[in-house]
Amino acid sequence: MNGEDLDRKLVRMLAAVGADAEPALLTRARARIEARAAEPLVVRWVMRPAALGASLALFVASAGLSLTLISSAPGSTTSESATLMDSLLAERGIEAGSVLGTPATEPGIAPDSGGTR
Amino acid sequence: MEALGELYRELGPAMVSLARSLLRNRAEADDVVADTLIRVHDKAPGFRGERGLRTWVLRIVANRCRDLLRRRRFDAGEPEALDPIAHAGLRVEPMAEWDRALDQGKALAALERAIARLPREQREAVILRDRLGLSQEEVAETLGIRVGAVKSRLFRARETLKRELESLLGE
Known part of the structure; x- marks a missing residue:
């Protein structure tokens, strides 16, 4: 068999195989379209993969932003630490204002630097 | 909805042949x-016809088949x-004009197995051109490649x- 015959035979064999358009497939697609049309618009929007993805991304972004804003807000950490310090000092029975600087000037206690001597 | 039926009557055989030839699995x-029919129904209002309807629809089918084939982690093909x-x-x-000495069913089955072993790009081209009878230009449009690449x-x-x-x- 020469090359041309083989070419022709191959093309004929390839074209001899195919499929029919089964009406059941159209019925199935129509049923899905009609079922979808019966759903409320909001449900349809929410069920879209893109909408779901966008909603999730928006949620993550807003949660991240909120956490950043809360942690960087002025006074948020200082008030907490002040409260912590106050409670520690209160536990020891020391007034917060009198603590800093007092030990260095106490007689009989070595100052921590030679600058004041 | 009536238009969808009309489209399916016109292009259904090509859509089904393409999907079944590429996936080799009837259910999938x-x-x-x-x-694809649902997508065509949804996107039809935006279809401007700069590409032919047939190549547009077959392109959707081919892309969906590609996605499914990519997701198949292991494909040993059908048993002999x-x-x-x-x-x-x-x-x-x-x-x-078939040579009666040859078993036509056996020969076509062997050819089908050989098509299944082709690289995906070659398989798509040969099915669109030789099985569905698209022109080389239409194959290029359907696959989104140049005519030279199709050839x-x-x-x-x-x-x-x-x-x-x-x-x-x-x-």
């Missing part, structure tokens, strides 16, 4: 065709004993298939 292919044409849900047209894919695919056919006919 039918899902692809149904999904299984008729690949029947398994895929394809049918055979009786061929005139090269077709040439390589046909050479491989001819070698398979030669060994089959020589048996």
